[in-house]
Amino acid sequence: MYALLILDMQVGLVQGPDQPWQVPALINTLNRLMSDARQSRAPIFLARHTGPSGSPIEPGSPLTQIVKELELQGDEVIFNKSRPSAFCMTDLEQQLQVRGCTGIVVTGMKTQYCVDSTCRAARDLGFDAVLIADGHTCSDTPLLKAQQIVAHHNATLAGPFCRVVQAQDWSFQDPCAD
Template identity: 75%
Template sequence: MYALLILDMQVGLVHGPDKPWRGPALIDTLNGLMGSAREKGAPIFLARHIGPAGSPIEPGSPLTELVQELELLGNEVIFDKKRPNAFAQTDLATLLSERGCEGVVVTGMKTQYCVDSTCRAARDCGFDAVLIANVHTCSDTQELKAEAIVAHHNATLAGPFCRVIQAEEWTF
């Protein structure tokens, strides 16, 4: 079984000053993936990135809240993380193992940080990783447009770190 992992779809990142590339379309596709996961009984995990006390993303900050556009039913596992890698200093690996998951389907934000490091870490933690090519995103940087960042990571991560699949091709 594969679990759906949604990274950092938080108010501060999605609705902040640097809008993510294809944000509304990504949320629509995430909601569809959550529906598919529920139909097959696959667990759904949502990570929120938090920072130290006194930072804009300190625990409890409104910026760390999950965006309202996600269709959550209340049976999802929501956890906080302090590192880009969702496995680092969290119980994610244990929670996946307890649910009999052999793999994790990685989605969310930001491509070049948390999505990248989580995909790279999954196999080291004993899990197959699947990156949904059209369901991760980021904002433009001074060096690169978000579309180029996403395309680069889809190409770089495919093979040695994870399988890269379009949302329409994935089934739980």
């Protein structure tokens, strides 16, 4: 079984001053993936990046709340993380094992930080990591446009670190048919 993992789709990042690339399309993609996961009874996890007490992104801050455009139904597991990898200092690995998950579908933000780190960690921990090619984003940097960062990471991570699949080609009902 595969679980869906949505990284850092929180107010402070999605609606912050550094606008991420193609957010409306990403949110539509994530909502479709959540619907497919629910129909297949696949678990859905959402990670929120938090900082220390007193920081703008301390646990419970309005900036760490999941954006309202994601169609949550209360069956999701929402957890906090403080490192780029969703596995570092969290119980995500144990939560996946308890549910019998052998694979994880990685989506969300930010491509070059949390998405990259989580894909690499998932494979190191023995999970079949799947990155949805059009299911992650980031903001422009002084050196590269977000579109270039996403394309670069799709190419770099494919193979040794994860399978890279377009959202339209992924199904939780038949995860091998990509």
